[in-house]
């Protein structure tokens with residue numbers, strides 16, 4: 266067995282999973298101590314703190330000669346991983362610090378997407394027993410209106426899914442439903458509310474020399490993995506080993522079509538529907554001239570006009586899902 270000695274900079278989001286992480290942390294720490302793992306802990310004390318912690322850590326280690334001495338380990342859900350990766354990437358290191366992620370949030374779509382174990386102890390072994398960084402595809406976006414950029418492991422959504430994320434996060438019931446392990450219910454009630462309020466919007470998809478114009482776009486998601494929204498398999502063929510991104514554009518359905526699409530989605534056959542459009546590209550440019558909600562890896566982006574470029578890059582992950 267090859268042994269590789271790395272130290273972990275743990276970014277702990279005790280609020281993820283509706284507070285489940287706070288309860289689990291003593292058990293996780295016991296495993297780390299029993300295995301004599303070298304680690305430092307930084308707690309996320311406010312929303313957005315994980316990004317700052319990762320960025321500061323990366324800057325402090327910018328001159329490390331050995332790139333794989335440290336691993337930044339995000340303990341939480343997709344949002345915590347998103348923030349840790351964003352902070353690391355924003356430091357622009359020549360030798361990027363590998364990122365790992367213990368999926369103990371509510372949705373954990375990225376973990377499902379890369380086939381990590383669903384049991385946290387087994388997932389932790391896939392990190393602690395990893396012997397080399399695994400370079401996976403991540404997405405990058407550039408918003409020309411705001412002149413800001415960012416990275417994503419999972420997806421960027423415009424319209425319906427983003428409005429659902431915004432609505433579910435602001436619902437007072439989210440916290441206790443999460444505590445009861447019924448986080449999906451908070452999304453379900455948000456889906457129903459958003460269906461009645463979200464309007465169709467015009468969208469231009471610019472790929473190479475081609476421009477496709479949709480007058481009634483409704484759900485627009487650029488995805489790097491099969492899942493979004495806490496386990497919904499929106500793009501079965503998507504893979505982090507593929508250098509391309511997938512774009513799905515769904516035009517506004519009526520209630521009957523929506524139910525039909527929901528059934529097709531459950532059967533994994535929705536990509537065959539005429540109102541579902543699919544692109545598989547390394548570079549995409551999306552333009553939506555109305556203010557639409559956005560979500561990135563389940564985190565709210567707020568409402569904005571969209572004139573946004575998407576592409577992919579590779580980032581080292583300290584996770585071996587084959588273990």
Ligand SMILES: Nc1ncnc2c1ncn2[C@@H]1O[C@H](COP(=O)(O)OP(=O)(O)OP(=O)(O)O)[C@@H](O)[C@H]1O
Pocket residue numbers: 278279280281282283309310311312313314315341342343344345346369370371372373374495562563564
């Ligand atoms: N100290 C904190 N107080 C309140 N919120 C925090 C704190 N630290 C981080 N957060 C926020 O917690 C939110 C939830 O984290 P995360 O997305 O990782 O968990 P989750 O929602 O349970 O999981 P998933 O995204 O996989 O469904 C993130 O939006 C993050 O900004």
